[in-house]
Amino acid sequence: MPMVTIQVTREGSTPDRKSVTAAEKAALIKGVSQLLLDVLNKPLDATFVVIEEVEMENWGVGGLPVEAYRKLKAQ
Amino acid sequence: MPMVTIQVTREGSTPDRKSVTAAEKAALIKGVSQLLLDVLNKPLDATFVVIEEVEMENWGVGGLPVEAYRKLKAQ
Amino acid sequence: MPMVTIQVTREGSTPDRKSVTAAEKAALIKGVSQLLLDVLNKPLDATFVVIEEVEMENWGVGGLPVEAYRKLKAQ
Amino acid sequence: MPMVTIQVTREGSTPDRKSVTAAEKAALIKGVSQLLLDVLNKPLDATFVVIEEVEMENWGVGGLPVEAYRKLKAQ
């Protein structure tokens, strides 16, 4: 009875997208549920998946909000 | 000093409702805090409760987003 | 499809116990699943519950580990 | 490779503010990342921080939603 939580920043996977699409979310749910079936023999029905989209300003890395961190690394 | 997290899909408890109501949230907070007092002798003041409402498309079960899963099961 | 996480300190509910008992855990699982059925009409089968026992030295409140905090408050 | 989750109620730090500001979030990210460097020698780059703002009606303490609890305590 696995429970999977996927936290990602709320942004698009390509520059023309503003957020994760419903199709991408469905692909994450399908992929990770299949992975738990393949690796641990967990039936698909027994796996719950929750996707949490986190606002960019609420995500930090390197001691900075993620956008400031990326700008610094891109320099 | 218990900490309880309740994650539910963002939908109403009856067809005419679109989301969990404030009264329902208060009932969850009261009920689970009382449960921790009854079972583990935890004072009400010592229990924190956080309710997280998860968008339907962000919740997966059976390898599918929850709405697609329910449709499949209803067939 | 609710998911409930209950975090408690790893200690007994009475002085002669060292930890939460299996019967107490079962009572928490039963009680919170029933609460979600009563308040939000969630079927028992759709609710997952995870209990996390946290070592006393890993739990803080009031800027102190919980045992130090309780001693301070008891003075 | 630490992961820090900070959950706070969605409210301002002073009466004239409605929510946590971007500057306050940056200060939380900076401060907690520095703390993990100072105490555990974790490099800044290795620490992820996620801030979760929780609606007031979704946070409970003392068996009540937090606003009702504060009113009761203020009496």
Place this chain on the structure above:
Amino acid sequence: MPMVTIQVTREGSTPDRKSVTAAEKAALIKGVSQLLLDVLNKPLDATFVVIEEVEMENWGVGGLPVEAYRKLKAQ
């Protein structure tokens, strides 16, 4: 910068195993990190994965500890 948490019951994937093996954990980490690269273009280096093994008596479903639930369903 995704963060994935995988919670599973502490039990083996086959009857002769008592717990998830290190090789199975590595397969979960590899698979879910690859999934986030494939679906959302997240670089492997940017994804953190945490696996949490939960004691059987700490996991509930259907209002019962998971072992009691499975026995009931197997009848």
Place this chain on the structure above:
Amino acid sequence: MPMVTIQVTREGSTPDRKSVTAAEKAALIKGVSQLLLDVLNKPLDATFVVIEEVEMENWGVGGLPVEAYRKLKAQ
């Protein structure tokens, strides 16, 4: 009423230590509680902190368990 969760790998902060010490945990609890007081005016008493130590083989980054990842990076 903030809730802070700090997840770290279960290892020492220096080569001669096997795990995080009680003094280091107390320093994390004190530091992050003070941070929330300084930045958001949250009273010390209102902040809960939970430290979760995660086994090395249960933590992944770069598609690998963390020890394999560090060896690769050290080459």
